[in-house]
Amino acid sequence: MTRRVIVCLAIALLARSAVAQRGIGADCTPALVTGDTAVAWRALRPDSVRARLAPFVDSLRWSRAAAELVTVFATPPANLDALPTADRRTIALQLDSLADELRAIEADPTRLARGLVAQRFTLAFDDDPAPRYTLFDGRVASPVVLTDATPSAARRTVCRLAYAAADLVGAAREPGLARLAAAFARVDSSWDNFMRRGYSMLPLELWVNGKLPRPTLQPPPVQLVLGHVSAGEQMSGPTWNRLRRDDVLAVEPLGILRYGGNHAWYAGASSVVTFPRTGGVGVGVMLHASRFGRAAWILTPRDSTGRRRSGVLLTLDLYGRLVGVAEQWKAFKADAERTCRANAQACIAAVVPR
Structure with missing residues (x-):
């Protein structure tokens, strides 16, 4: 009897321990x-x-x-x-x-x-x-x-x-740091793309575009073309099979470009006036597509026979290649990166897509 009581007590204690556990x-x-x-x-x-x-x-x-x-x-x-x-x-x-x-x-x-x-x-x-x-x-x-x-x-x-x-x-x-790193990388790449792949700007264009409103920490989404000068080749003639090549100085009085793809490309249009070595001044509209280049259809005055020598203009952005990146944009990029380092909330809110 005593042994049975002891066994029952032991079982009860084990059960109580299991429940507690x-x-x-x-x-x-x-x-x-x-x-x-x-x-x-x-x-x-x-x-x-x-x-x-x-x-x-x-x-x-x-x-x-x-x-x-x-x-x-x-x-x-x-x-x-x-x-x-x-x-x-x-x-x-x-x-x-x-x-x-x-x-x-x-x-x-x-x-x-x-x-x-x-x-x-x-x-x-x-x-x-x-x-x-x-x-x-x-x-x-x-x-x-x-x-x-x-x-x-x-x-x-x-x-x-x-x-x-x-x-x-x-x-x-972890996620906070990753988002901050992504925001910083986006700031860095967008400015690098804008400075390396964007259309070059003469001093007047730099001044005007630097004053335009732009998103916080990012390059301008649009760029005004104002009196931009470049060298080009104009192929014109009375008919397509009688085209003549001329070296020209091209001036774009006014135009607008829009950037996309984290500033990896731009597209737009501008008015253009050409000054060939021979022949009269031409006018036209230039189309810009950064991945493909720039081209314009040029209308020229009528010649002595009464015909127009209209044609195509192709230009090279030599100014950007010779001068390089403007110090103004380098300073803007440095300011944006300093802001990202100092204020993660502002950096992510301004840059990372939601």
Whole structure:
């Protein structure tokens, strides 16, 4: 009889231990936390908190995201009252430190690249001698330890807070940095394309186009052509089979070009006047297509026989090849890159397509 009682007590103790272990596992195991179907705790699941913080994370308002995280876990059913006062103070101090670090990267985005946002909310599991989860292990002298004896509401709150905070830090350290890198690369490539592949500008054109409104941090989307001078070849004659080639000086009094493809190409049209070595002055319209070149249909005065020697004009942008990139555009590019380094929010908002 005594032996039977002992066996029953042992079985009861084992069953109680198993239930307790399942309890802490259900409250803190990542897969079970993510799949928690309890209606009351749904708002504190990692995916729910991530969605709530998304507007601030996407716009790189890190300090606002940290404040919202605190608000979420200060609202029922979140409850840390059952924890010792020292544990609650430790959690509050670590949240304050996280907020300070996130606020600092708003002022200096390069802190992201230097790894100055600590992943402090790592939740460590150990089952020796009994199942437990430890928060801030190795970071503070007295970490927060959750065991079977910790009330379930406190375990749920701490574990969900840890996963949400770690997720926020991950968002700051990885996607945020990637978006900033993409924005910086776009600024760099758009200015390089504009300076290397764009249509050259004479001093008057540089001055006027430099004064035109343009998107923040980016080159002008349009370019005015004003009195642009270039050398060209004009092929004209009374009929197609009687064309004559002339070296000409081409002047484009007025035109407009539009850039596309991250300033990798441009297209547009301009009026053009040609001055050949022989014959009369010609006028026409020049079409610009950066990937193919420039060409114009030229009308010339009637000759002594009463015929017009209309024809085609092809020009070379020799000025751009001889002079190179204007210092003005180099300075604009340098200013844009400095802005990206100093203000990640402004850089991404201005450059990265949504």
